[in-house]
Amino acid sequence: MQAIHQFLAGFTVGDAISNESVVLQKIFASWGMEANIFCETFRTLARLRDMVKDVKTACSIVKPDDIAILHLSIGSDVNDIFAGLRCRKAIIYHNITPPHYFGFFNPNVASLLARGIEQTKEMSTLQAICMADSRYNAEELEKYGYKNVQVLPLILNFDLWKNINTRYMKKLKDGMVNVIFVGRIVPNKKIEDVILAFHYFQKWVKPNSRLILAGSYAGMERYFYYLQAGIKKLGTENVIFTGMIPQDQLNACYAASSVFLCMSEHEGFCIPLLESMFHSVPVMAYSAAAVPETLDDSGIIFTRKDFSRIAEMIGILYDDANLHNVIVKSQTARLQKFKERNIESELRMFLSPLMQ
Structure with a gap:
């Protein structure tokens, strides 16, 4: 055989x-x-x-x-x-x-x-x-x-994304506006740019907000400490590094979040974009490498890292229910195309x- x-x-x-x-x-x-x-x-x-x-x-x-x-x-x-x-x-x-x-x-x-x-x-x-x-x-x-x-x-197992840890989700759904990025804490993903955009968002748009950075930093401790030092220097609050967490808790992070923000400069595919679509989380992403291909005309793609404007757009996406629904609808269609x-x-x- x-x-x-x-x-x-x-x-x-x-x-x-x-x-x-x-x-x-x-x-x-x-x-x-x-x-x-x-x-x-x-x-x-x-x-x-x-x-x-x-x-x-x-x-x-x-x-x-x-x-x-x-x-x-x-x-x-x-x-x-x-x-x-x-x-x-x-x-x-x-x-x-x-x-x-x-x-x-x-x-x-x-x-x-x-x-x-x-x-x-x-x-x-x-x-x-x-x-x-x-x-x-x-x-x-x-x-x-x-x-x-x-x-x-990539051949994906969508069943992995279904089970949500409701207790974990309730902790995050506490009235704060949650912005999320999911992925390994590594330099090509430009986590520092996510943090800086969120800093503008928290300081000038929605003070009652939280940034969830979900992913392992094992082997990248120096980069993790660099990010921590940057957060302290900026004075940004409520930035959570989850580390590696079980899938049901990761699903809960998505379910509790209002916007997925990706500033990565190098992605060969980027599964978290599809995970965000699955959980109806609007995506805002920097146009780099395979990101536009994976989004395929869904979500919001930007070509310049103008942090103040990105922060303002996150706020608009949060406040404008019609825009939110249009973006989520485009992402749902993209995900369905992938599934089919x-x-x-x-x-x-x-x-x-x-x-x-």
């Missing part, structure tokens, strides 16, 4: 690529395939290690007629192991963040990202089916010499040349 194996640089809770690999594993099993996930043990969350196999065992498990799929997002020994396998291959490119964002805050991560870019360039000569989860990402692969790159959006796309069928079509 032919098998489809997935290769990841890391496997943990709350990670978009890890979540997608689990969804894909179930899909491949439904196709009658053996479906394994390989990762380095030390980069797999301890309590999830029974879900994956140590990548060091891959050479003894993967057969020539099997399909190996690499989720490519950072430099890793996994990439080299995948490249050396003697089997049928496919790559799903999730984008590699430019290393310069991390040079000061975490040189080790910057080094891994730089290595990932070099590995990506080297693998352009592999005989592999190439997919990317946005047109933006596909064009990046094409610049590295990849041919016939297909766009396959038969991504599993597209995946099977892309992989069909490799399947027996």
Whole structure:
């Protein structure tokens, strides 16, 4: 029996690529395939290690007629192991963040990202089916010499977004205006710009307001302390860093929020935009990388970081019920368009040349 194996640089809770690999594993099993996930043990969350196999065992498990799929997002020994396998291959490119964002805050991560870019360039000569989860990402692969790159959006489990921790939500629904950003606390997401825009909003538009920054800062402590110092210098109040929280609490954060504000400068897809749509939270986002593609004419996109005007727009969006409804309606239509796309069928079509 032919098998489809997935290769990841890391496997943990709350990670978009890890979540997608689990969804894909179930899909491949439904196709009658053996479906394994390989990762380095030390980069797999301890309590999830029974879900994956140590990548060091891959050479003894993967057969020539099997399909190996690499989720490519950072430099890793996994990439080299995948490249050396003697089997049928496919790559799903999730984008590699430019290393310069991390040079000061975490040189080790910057080094891994730089290595990932070099590995990506080297693998352009592999005989592999190439997919990317946005047109933006596909064009990046094409610049590295990849041919016939297909766009396959992230395969999402919408059921994860349904369960809301009502107790947690009630704590946040206390009369304050909640502005939210969701994502790892990392430099390319420009959290400092979110904070500065919120500072203007709180000082000049809605003093009784709160900023919720939901995401892990593990490994980015220097950046986290930099942000904390900036908040103290500005004198901004009610800024909450949730850290990594359970999905039902994250859903509660969305449900309690009035606006999602994204100032990120580099996104290969940006799932929180779709999560905001799911929870009917109006999105305001800086036009960068794959963000406009993911929003697809919904939400509010701006091309300049004029912080006072952004703050004013957040206030208008909060106060103007008609504008709020128009934006949410456009986002609901965008989300429905995404849901209606038969991504599993597209995946099977892309992989069909490799399947027996």
